[in-house]
Amino acid sequence: MSGSKKLAAPGLLKVCIVGSGNWGSAVSKLIGANIINAPEFDKTVKMYVFEEILDATFGENSGKKLTAVINTKHENVKYLKGHRLPDNIVAEPDLVVAAQDADYLIFVLPHQFIGKALDNLTGKIKPSAVGMSLVKGLYNPEKTNIRLLSTVITDKLKIPMGVLMGANVANEVADGLFCETTIAFKELKQGQIFKKLMQTPDFRITVIKDVTNAELCGALKNIVAFAAGVSDGVFGEKTNTKAAIIRLGLMEMMKFAEQFFPGGTPETFLQSCGIGDLVTSCFGGRNRKVGEAFAASPAKTLDDLSKEMLGGQQLQGARTAEEVNYFLSHKGKEKDFPLFTAVHQICKKEMAPNKLIDAIRQHPEHHHFRVSVHGFNDERSAAGKPVFIYKNLLQRLITTIVTCSHLATTLAKHLLGWEEGILYFGANEPLGQGIVSLHPDMVDAINTYIHSDKVKLNGPPLISIGQAINGTLN
Numbered sequence: 001m002s003g004s005k006k007l008a009a010p011g012l013l014k015v016c017i018v019g020s021g022n023w024g025s026a027v028s029k030l031i032g033a034n035i036i037n038a039p040e041f042d043k044t045v046k047m048y049v050f051e052e053i054l055d056a057t058f059g060e061n062s063g064k065k066l067t068a069v070i071n072t073k074h075e076n077v078k079y080l081k082g083h084r085l086p087d088n089i090v091a092e093p094d095l096v097v098a099a100q101d102a103d104y105l106i107f108v109l110p111h112q113f114i115g116k117a118l119d120n121l122t123g124k125i126k127p128s129a130v131g132m133s134l135v136k137g138l139y140n141p142e143k144t145n146i147r148l149l150s151t152v153i154t155d156k157l158k159i160p161m162g163v164l165m166g167a168n169v170a171n172e173v174a175d176g177l178f179c180e181t182t183i184a185f186k187e188l189k190q191g192q193i194f195k196k197l198m199q200t201p202d203f204r205i206t207v208i209k210d211v212t213n214a215e216l217c218g219a220l221k222n223i224v225a226f227a228a229g230v231s232d233g234v235f236g237e238k239t240n241t242k243a244a245i246i247r248l249g250l251m252e253m254m255k256f257a258e259q260f261f262p263g264g265t266p267e268t269f270l271q272s273c274g275i276g277d278l279v280t281s282c283f284g285g286r287n288r289k290v291g292e293a294f295a296a297s298p299a300k301t302l303d304d305l306s307k308e309m310l311g312g313q314q315l316q317g318a319r320t321a322e323e324v325n326y327f328l329s330h331k332g333k334e335k336d337f338p339l340f341t342a343v344h345q346i347c348k349k350e351m352a353p354n355k356l357i358d359a360i361r362q363h364p365e366h367h368h369f370r371v372s373v374h375g376f377n378d379e380r381s382a383a384g385k386p387v388f389i390y391k392n393l394l395q396r397l398i399t400t401i402v403t404c405s406h407l408a409t410t411l412a413k414h415l416l417g418w419e420e421g422i423l424y425f426g427a428n429e430p431l432g433q434g435i436v437s438l439h440p441d442m443v444d445a446i447n448t449y450i451h452s453d454k455v456k457l458n459g460p461p462l463i464s465i466g467q468a469i470n471g472t473l474n
């Protein structure tokens with residue numbers, strides 16, 4: 001399309017949207033409108049469109065190329081029907097042509113198409129480009145390891161990447177309904193630039209640094225949303241059961257992040273990308289919808305239902321459940337994530353949808369308390385390694401500080417022996433944290449130990465572990 005060449009101005013920053021499904025098209029409305037008022041940016045935004053010939057169901061547009069319809073009628077009639085896209089959004093069917101001179105690349109393809117897109121783009125984009133991923137999913141082609149898509153993009157294209165994840169059903173964003181979202185970028189400054197391109201009075205953006213947890217939230221919530229849909233299909237829209245599924249799903253999401261991608265901050269789960277997106281996906285969204293239909297019509301396959309219900313849109317939850325399951329089974333950890341595992345089995349028809357609750361009735365979250373153990377060397381302390389033990393989620397609730405290296409070792413041994421948590425003991429400053437599930441007997445044992453004369457406390461404990469945990473339970 002020559003329009004882009006005509007409008008391009010040298011020296012101005014260029015933006016390319018890589019993807020033009022439901023979400024890519026909705027986002028193009030925001031960017032196309034905002035960029036008009038951003039003097040440092042070229043006003044033309046190229047949008048890579050996977051070329052399709054529209055079939056007979058598209059009436060007057062049938063037989064036409066989707067790119068041609070977008071560029072002449074300014075509507076993505078297939079993926080975002082009924083919304084006018086700004087005139088400065090230019091559909092481009094050649095990925096390299098769309099992306100090669102962009103300074104800012106916004107990836108918004110369904111995650112199964114990312115690998116091939118990256119192969120095409122490698123070595124063909126500006127080395128100084130910066131990217132942001134709106135893609136919800138994980139990367140697991142080897143079926144043993146699992147990686148964040150933003151990391152995969154950085155490794156392949158050698159560009160810094162952030163993510164945008166949030167409670168954002170595309171049609172509602174396109175309708176201009178108020179919502180929030182989260183941009184995560186290690187360099188906050190980069191995040192602010194994308195915020196400028198996308199924020200509106202009704203699309204409120206918080207910029208944080210924790211890319212890892214933000215991206216994991218976006219990917220894993222689709223599994224939980226499918227489970228919420230199964231619950232709707234089996235029980236009707238009963239809220240207690242669904243609330244339990246959402247909470248247990250959230251705990252599995254957090255545990256997955258803590259165990260396999262340590263270093264993120266738990267507070268990220270309180271952002272729009274965390275609890276916000278989880279709630280919206282479990283009540284609206286395509287994963288819930290198809291999960292419900294799948295549970296209610298056992299004769300149909302997921303493929304049948306996706307074709308019937310999604311009009312070409314992709315179902316992410318089942319695919320992510322499969323990828324996560326490959327990884328968990330490789331690690332021997334399926335039992336620790338019963339909800340994720342059950343969703344995969346249901347999607348594969350290895351478990352009847354009405355058995356979902358049986359699979360989570362004895363959930364580990366009902367048996368183990370969760371505390372976070374943070375260990376580090378403290379050279380100020382003659383005794384060696386203090387151990388900080390505190391409740392997870394709001395880390396500031398430090399429950400006890402014990403300066404005793406022996407206790408640190410004992411805890412590590414016991415905790416690692418009992419459960420799969422990870423402890424870090426490093427030099428001078430906290431290196432990270434591990435979350436462990438702590439059996440109540442262990443809590444008693446630790447408290448007895450802390451209060452025994454074997455332990456020299458550096459001042460009295462602020463509050464004992466038992467009290468803190470009872471506080472959590474009451």
Ligand SMILES: NC(=O)c1ccc[n+]([C@@H]2O[C@H](COP(=O)([O-])OP(=O)(O)OC[C@H]3O[C@@H](n4cnc5c(N)ncnc54)[C@H](O)[C@@H]3O)[C@@H](O)[C@H]2O)c1
Pocket residue numbers: 019020021022023024025049050051079108109110111113134135136137168169170171312313314315316
């Ligand atoms: N739709 C939403 O409400 C929403 C909201 C937030 C995030 N997301 C995420 O955004 C990403 C994109 O989802 P979406 O809803 O925009 O897509 P979609 O499911 O609406 O559309 C599918 C897209 O895939 C393209 N496609 C089909 N075959 C292809 C191929 N072989 N190669 C390349 N592209 C091909 C189609 O042209 C279309 O653009 C997903 O990761 C999704 O989870 C979606």
